[in-house]
Amino acid sequence: MKELPDYFVQVPEAFALVEEGVYRCSGVLTAEQIKYLDTLGLKTVLILSVEGPSRAFSQYIKSKGIKRAHLGMTRWQSNLGWKPVSEELIKEGLECILKRDCHPLLIVCSSGVRETGTLVGCLRKLQHWNFNSIVYEYRSFAGGKGKYTHELFIELFDTDLVTLPATLPKWFIEGQNMWAQEQQQRFDELHRAKQRIAS
Helix, strand or coil: CCCCCCCCCCCCCCCEEEECCEEEEECCCCHHHHHHHHHHCCCEEEECCCCCCCHHHHHHHHHCCCEEEEHHHHCCCCCCCCCCCCHHHHHHHHHHHCCHHHCCEEEEECCCCHHHHHHHHHHHHHCCCCHHHHHHHHHHHHHHHCCHHHHHHHHHCCHHHCCCCCCCCHHHHHHHHHHHHHHHHHHHHHHHHHHHHHC
């Protein structure tokens, strides 16, 4: 196989910007895809699958002084019933994503779809996205690899389990403020409608 020039890089599979300073991709990376990560200036790599990263990816993480959070290994459980992942894995993953000090952060799992898609879906739920929009995003990345149990997990996930860190990213704070304003506006409109009916 012909070697590519040193300056040639490839975007990793299933790569995307989740929010400012938060990225996602498949954890199975070629040397050219690992080079692409240099453009992100990563501080943290969040690994959600049980399998560890490849030797090349591990060496890259170590050589760049990137913090490695391998939650897939520490939070794996053998008896989850119908659940595709543990609630502890998602809870800790969300708390890591929401720590501004961990950014820029890359979320990976072996497929780049299942655990990563479930975690991002639960983040969207925490951001008060409409469930149809959450499922649309999940399926956009999953393609034929998506599973109904992952979508069901997202729908049933209790966001109250998540402890919000002290250093929240700006995009999350702004989103929460916007949602609170919308809720207040709806409440005010409902209150005015009730007053009109009563008078």
